[in-house]
Amino acid sequence: MRDLLLQGAGVIAILVSIAHGVIGETKVFARGTVEPPRLRTLLRLVWQAGTVAWIACGVLLVAAPWMGSDVARHWIIATSAAVFGFAAIANALATRTVHLGWIGMSAAVALAVAGY
DSSP states (O other), X not given: OHXXXXXHHHHHHHHHHHHHHHHIIIIIHHHOOOSSHHHHHXXXXXXXXXXXXXXXXXXXXXXXXXXXOHXXXXXXXXXXXXXXXXXXXXXXXXXXXXXXXXXXXXXXXXXXXXXX
């Protein structure tokens, strides 16, 4: 059961991360104007770096049960919980309303910690 909780956390994290990347490209950067163009490129790349990092954490959560190492499992869970927890808190503070971003990341944290 612990493994399923951990893998569920990883799947949720991956889905929320993909949504973050797609919404960033289709809603945020498609409408916004940032000058100079180099700065716009930098902001897009930084935005997508977060997306890629969150997907990587999600993949590690899915793979952790098959690693055969309790130490690796615990470090993956602790690191992912810290990363997703910070993202959830930052999103909640920024939106100040019910938002799927912080709800999804909070769910990933809760499942990961439950699968510890």
